Amino acid sequence: MMQNKKVIIIGAGIAGISAAVELATNNIKPILLESRKFPGGRAYSHLDSKTNDVIDNGQHLLMGAYTNYLNLLKKLNTYDKLSFSEGIKIPFYRQNQRLANFDTTLFPGKVGMLLGLFGFHLLSITEKLLAIKFILSLFIRSQSFQNMTVKNLLIYFKQNDNSISNFWEPLCLATMNATIDNCSAEIFKTIIQKAFFSKSEFSRIIFPKAGLSELLGNWESYIIDLGGEIHYNTRVDEFILENSKLIGVKSLDKDFYGDYIVSAIPPNKLKTVVDKSNLFGNFEYLEKFSFSPIISVYLWFDKEILESKINACLGTHIQWIFNKRLIAENNFNDNNSGHYALTISGADSLIDKSKDEIINICIKEINSLFPTSKSSKLLHSVVIKEKYATIKITPEIQKIRPVSETDIPNLFLAGDWTNTGLPATLESAAFSGKIAAESVLKSIA
Secondary structure, three states, X not given: OHHHOEEEXXXXXXXXXXXXXXXXXXXXXXXXXXXXXXXXXXXXXXXXXXXXXXXXXXXXXXEOOOHHHHHHHHHOOOHHHEEEOOOOEEEEEEOOEEEEEEEOOXXXXXXXXXXXXXXXXXXXXXXXXXXXXXXXXXXXXXXXOOOOXXXXXXXXXXXXXXXXXXXXXXXXXXXXXXXXOOOEHHXXXXXXXXHHHOOHHHHOEEEEOOOXXXXXXXXXXXXXXXXXXXXXXXXXXXXXXXXXXXXXXXXXXXXXXXXXXXXXXXXXXXXXXXXXXXXXXXXXXXXXXXXXXXXXXEEXXXXXXXXXXXXXXXXXXXXXXXXXXXXXXXXXXXXXXXXXXXXXXXXXXXXXXXXHHHHHHHHHHHHHHOHHHHHOOEEEEEEEEEEEEEEOOOHHHHHHXXXXXXXXXXXXXXXXXXXXXXXXXHHHHHHHHHHHHHHHHHHHO
16 A cells, blocks of 8 residues: 555755655655756765866765764765764964864863863853853753844853854854854754754764765665656646646656655745645745855865865855865875865855956965965866855744645655754755655655
């Protein structure tokens, strides 16, 4: 009975793949429909034609707390393509100087995180004590902050401008891809709780040694061998209704029919499909979502300019610089010494600038942060703009992020934008796919 049910999954990003793997593992044969010719959604990689280096559609930093995404990689047999650090060690830079390290490597887990903060020299003793008091308050109190922004939350707990600019705002940008003025305090609270009060392995930094596409491994064989289907270059344009019942989806070339449908596409794309379909139910909330961009810049120099895998930058558009030579395993060309990935989160102010303008800004900032870099020669550069990188999780948006189930009994939602209780990350995407699959299985049962 269960094996005969057809489940259509719209979108082969991480959420869609997660849902498909979960369903296939439970003897349901999913039908995946992907509008592009490759999987992964925004988490994909490609070969740079000039350098033969594999580059991602934006450098991703994973954490040990990404349990659902990591479990997905285990099922796909690519878990060995990850490099696990023993804690966190990040140097912070601002114009001409290395200011401080955030270092948790001496002790694992909660103790290490708190000691790392206490040893963070950008904060005074008073500021450190207030920061620790803030963190402990979030752990002890069951108070809700659903109407607050992160900025409101920090002010409420007496975090001053120095603490905010040197510690809390970089953390917010890194995890929520937006400034403290706009982000939901409730989600930020979850981030802090997971970082400071979870298992010791949850606070480890994880670097992918391979490109994001390679981390998916032979996922297609996994699905197909279990009886599923995958259709690329298949954009879903509308839902098919029969007597007001949802029975399938329509693409340009073919109609697909199924008993259940999982939409694993972003809210703006889902809204387009819903509007064309005259679908009943409450979907008005879809128009309220907006997006925060990320710009990723890859630079190749004739020599190394940084020694650490990951570097935090203060007072610049660049927030993070990753040393790809130290992170990647076999995905680079040895002929080029210095290869770096730069991340600019919440990049609204730069997203409309040209590639050359962005490169010039980045080189100027790198030279101000690391004066020795002025003697290096830029060999090659790539700029990747992801205008719709993540949703902006404001307090208002957090309240309307939908659960998997919808008003339509056989339609389910997945995606990092849904109400996973997490920021819009790979973990949120993987978790949402699992939730959607479990909802389908429960409905079938």
